Amino acid sequence: MTNDIAGIKKADVILIIGSDTSAAHPVIAARIKQAVREGNSKLIVIDPKRIVMADYAEIYAAHRPGTDVAVMNCMMHEILKNGWEDKEYVESRLEGFEEFKTEIMNDKYSPENIAKISGIKADTLRAIAKLFGQAKTASLFYAMGITQHTTGRDNVWTTANLQMICGNLGVEGGGVNPLRGQSNVQGACDMGGLPNVYPGYQNVTLPAIQEKFEKAWNCKLDNKVGITITEMIDGAYDGSVKAIYVMGENPFLSDPDQTHVIKAFERVDFMVVQDMFITETAEFADVILPAAAYAEKDGHFTNTERRVQRINKIIEPPKGVKNDWEIIQLIANAMGSDWNYQTVRDITQEINALTPSYAGITWERVGRTGLQWPCPNTEHPGTPYLHKEKFARGKGLLSAKAFQEPDELPDEEYPLILTTGRVLQQFHTGTMSRKTQGLNNLAGPMVMISVEDAERLGISNSEVVSISTRRGEITAPAFVTKRISTGVIYIPFHYKESPANRLTNPAIDPIAKIPEYKVCAAKIRKIS
Amino acid sequence: MIVYLNGKAYEASPGETVLQVALRNHLYIPHLCFHEKTGKAAKCRACVVEVEGMPGLKTSCNQPVTEGMKVTTNSKQVLDAQRLVVDLALSSGRHDCLACEQNGNCELQDAAYYLGITKPSFQLYDDNYEIDDSSEFIVVDRSKCISCGRCIVGCNHTVVNEVLNYGNRGYETKIVFDTDLPMGSSTCVQCGECVQLCPVGCIIDKRTIGAGRTWELDKVETVCPYCGVGCKLEVHIDRTQDKIIRITGVEDSPTNNGMLCVKGRYGFDFVNSEERLTSPMIKENGKFREASWEEAIALVASKFTSIKDEFGSDSIVGLASAKVTNEENFAFQKFIRKEVGTNNVDHCARL
Numbered sequence: 001m002t003n004d005i006a007g008i009k010k011a012d013v014i015l016i017i018g019s020d021t022s023a024a025h026p027v028i029a030a031r032i033k034q035a036v037r038e039g040n041s042k043l044i045v046i047d048p049k050r051i052v053m054a055d056y057a058e059i060y061a062a063h064r065p066g067t068d069v070a071v072m073n074c075m076m077h078e079i080l081k082n083g084w085e086d087k088e089y090v091e092s093r094l095e096g097f098e099e100f101k102t103e104i105m106n107d108k109y110s111p112e113n114i115a116k117i118s119g120i121k122a123d124t125l126r127a128i129a130k131l132f133g134q135a136k137t138a139s140l141f142y143a144m145g146i147t148q149h150t151t152g153r154d155n156v157w158t159t160a161n162l163q164m165i166c167g168n169l170g171v172e173g174g175g176v177n178p179l180r181g182q183s184n185v186q187g188a189c190d191m192g193g194l195p196n197v198y199p200g201y202q203n204v205t206l207p208a209i210q211e212k213f214e215k216a217w218n219c220k221l222d223n224k225v226g227i228t229i230t231e232m233i234d235g236a237y238d239g240s241v242k243a244i245y246v247m248g249e250n251p252f253l254s255d256p257d258q259t260h261v262i263k264a265f266e267r268v269d270f271m272v273v274q275d276m277f278i279t280e281t282a283e284f285a286d287v288i289l290p291a292a293a294y295a296e297k298d299g300h301f302t303n304t305e306r307r308v309q310r311i312n313k314i315i316e317p318p319k320g321v322k323n324d325w326e327i328i329q330l331i332a333n334a335m336g337s338d339w340n341y342q343t344v345r346d347i348t349q350e351i352n353a354l355t356p357s358y359a360g361i362t363w364e365r366v367g368r369t370g371l372q373w374p375c376p377n378t379e380h381p382g383t384p385y386l387h388k389e390k391f392a393r394g395k396g397l398l399s400a401k402a403f404q405e406p407d408e409l410p411d412e413e414y415p416l417i418l419t420t421g422r423v424l425q426q427f428h429t430g431t432m433s434r435k436t437q438g439l440n441n442l443a444g445p446m447v448m449i450s451v452e453d454a455e456r457l458g459i460s461n462s463e464v465v466s467i468s469t470r471r472g473e474i475t476a477p478a479f480v481t482k483r484i485s486t487g488v489i490y491i492p493f494h495y496k497e498s499p500a501n502r503l504t505n506p507a508i509d510p511i512a513k514i515p516e517y518k519v520c521a522a523k524i525r526k527i528s
Numbered sequence: 529m530i531v532y533l534n535g536k537a538y539e540a541s542p543g544e545t546v547l548q549v550a551l552r553n554h555l556y557i558p559h560l561c562f563h564e565k566t567g568k569a570a571k572c573r574a575c576v577v578e579v580e581g582m583p584g585l586k587t588s589c590n591q592p593v594t595e596g597m598k599v600t601t602n603s604k605q606v607l608d609a610q611r612l613v614v615d616l617a618l619s620s621g622r623h624d625c626l627a628c629e630q631n632g633n634c635e636l637q638d639a640a641y642y643l644g645i646t647k648p649s650f651q652l653y654d655d656n657y658e659i660d661d662s663s664e665f666i667v668v669d670r671s672k673c674i675s676c677g678r679c680i681v682g683c684n685h686t687v688v689n690e691v692l693n694y695g696n697r698g699y700e701t702k703i704v705f706d707t708d709l710p711m712g713s714s715t716c717v718q719c720g721e722c723v724q725l726c727p728v729g730c731i732i733d734k735r736t737i738g739a740g741r742t743w744e745l746d747k748v749e750t751v752c753p754y755c756g757v758g759c760k761l762e763v764h765i766d767r768t769q770d771k772i773i774r775i776t777g778v779e780d781s782p783t784n785n786g787m788l789c790v791k792g793r794y795g796f797d798f799v800n801s802e803e804r805l806t807s808p809m810i811k812e813n814g815k816f817r818e819a820s821w822e823e824a825i826a827l828v829a830s831k832f833t834s835i836k837d838e839f840g841s842d843s844i845v846g847l848a849s850a851k852v853t854n855e856e857n858f859a860f861q862k863f864i865r866k867e868v869g870t871n872n873v874d875h876c877a878r879l
Contacts, residue, residue, distance in 0.1 A: 006782055026719065026789035027757045033688035147878070180756030184857070185850035185877050191857035193848030193875045199858060204871050219866045222841065226871030229878065232845040241845050243835045247860055248849030254879040270831045277803055287824050288816065290805035293798070294753040295763065295772065299853030301751045303758025303783060311853060314748045314763045315770040320806035322821070324856040330821070332867045334829030347855035368749065369782050424717060425790055427754050433791055435798035438664040442790070514878040
């Protein structure tokens, strides 16, 4: 998030697009609902599912999955047409406006034309643009509904375009606010768990950065960008990847096209999985190393608003279990290296020394409420919101993105759009949440289908049906509801017995390399 | 500004109430309906005090302080009034502390203790009470309800789930879910905010019943292991078994302000799960067998080394984790970059 959680109530208008907030981020949903109920904020929800947040919205619109760029470009078309953009902000803080405006003002983005593409009525598109464009401060929240597309990067860029022309970046209560889905996904990115950057997003291809880390770690480092998770699976499948080391992940259920993943795991020469449990992924491992749970260790998580918070050891781990960092150090030293971390604090210190945005977030300073990065020195109070007064790159760069259809569209054989996501009571691949029986009692596998489609296919509520795509087939009980658009079905991906990712399309965004989980072509049939 | 409580001077800020100044200075005034988060209510009347120059008794939870204000919290008149209010609350329900989950953590019990009430003066409750245990994680025993309204304010104004409300009138008044449905059939999402706000033993965590008295449990703060909001948790632990008994939200956390969701509050079984791995495992002939750490680490190190030597560093890939700490992710990417010699490190941020 460019902005912070406490600032949510400062927005006059809040737009949620591509986030089932009350299911996936319930406490941020509560903050948004508070802002709507208690404050002066008005909510706009754009989502193919009539999510719970729609009940609190001034305007709710269901768009066809994958048409986010079209919808937001249309909003900007209307905003520019009516002069609702923040002219002073555009003038002083942004660049590329003229070219941008030429593209966006093209008639193809008029409400009438976008209505045909998105399925949202032209008048509703106008109303959304007006409410959002006329707001003094508007914030935008999204989650994987924006990113998990072959146009994921264009979608994200478009959210930034919208917030830039409206002058909503670098102000309290505004912002482009992606909601991070896992307890420390922000921290894993910040710490360089990515193939192109060292900790603190320092590029692996920059000689000065390479030199800094080579000196700190006393070794030679590679300056070539590595491969992403989807490419790793492909590499294992085609033989270029020989060994996989997995720490606390379950790609068996989280990666697209499960059949492909299984073949990849079977082909790889050597696989190590470090986890709390024998997960579905660990079944394929050659070695499994037992790791401690969050409650059994000290350290830090970084949340979705960039707040670094302490996690404390609460109980002793089961006998025979080690901390992840200890296991990594053992392997490194067994390979002939010279690691010598005595406690987790030694690593925190190294992070402070090598990561400029974390330099001031020392063990001693984190305290009970944490610190938000960037925090460049030990006097710095942390940064509640980014891009105040100027952007990281200087001027904000506007760049209009043309609308592109998703990779796989419905056709005669597979006439429905399948989209995937989460439910409130389960989490990711279920390795944690599914150990609590009460949560399983509340939320099992299902496929959400519209009343119209269910009636057409003769499917009744709770009836177990078959869902298939070009990748595979699963079965799940039908949840017949008015909450989903006609022509769209929705399956949560938590369940190994009904794995949504056996069905999903592995096509990826060419730059972000994120798979298109939110759109693929599917069909449903009755089993009996 | 300065205010005087029982003749002693205290610093206070404009906008503060008498009760807030008192509590901040560890001067107890009985109060049942007030909670910092749900705010002034002035319904239960347990917090009445005398304010010099003002007629009658004033509810301290909504009485703003003024410069030089003189407040008495312990006169006979005040204590008698407080005692009657608390006595009536005790009389109107089945407030038997013996096996109550809230024993030791009950604000009604605290008030009774402070006022020296050993036995309710009246016995108004009906023995035919029903306990609503239809919900997966929460039990409601309305015979213990004192109609303070904190759960209702929390449900409607804090988490804004808008499920709880008052139903009926007068003596029949009770808290209801939706249109007086059993909790388990209502639209309740079991976030447990009402449990956290309930001052008595009316709304309690189902799974902690009989699992440990509040004073036997250690409490440690940490961060929720589920989504990326980063809610601060207070974990209640039974040290004798190294077991998590209960989780509550940290009220003064800027991320969650005490709120949690059903997973964060109740989904902690995985930590103490019987299925936890406790030994390294090595696969032989398609089957896993237990191995020592020495053997497992030696095998991993020798395989990584030989694969690196034979096929090059780029033939090895590592998946870091969105569920482990910053320090562990730092160590992991350092391992892949320094020891393996490749930038082939990623994690499921995209998935």
